[in-house]
Amino acid sequence: MLKLGLIRLITNHFSSPVLLVKKKDGTWYFCADYQTLNTITIKYWFPFPTVNDMLDEFYRAFYFTKLELRASYHQV
DSSP, X not given: OTTTTSSOOOOOTTOOOEEEEEOTXXXXXXXXXXXXXXXXXXXXXXXXXXXXXXXXXXXXXXXXXXXXXXXXXXXX
């Protein structure tokens, strides 16, 4: 596949190798190895707030701007 130009070699630090593993029934299983990517990523320093904590912060709020709603849409 490399010689045919269907795939190409990537030396990016944030890429991960992929394998096609043959199953017992003859079909192929796509498998990605993220071990090296996990070693260079920075872990979260603070845990994500829970939904209850987020709702407690908004408990007495009456007015929201569009920017606040747009930025917080995926967090709530």
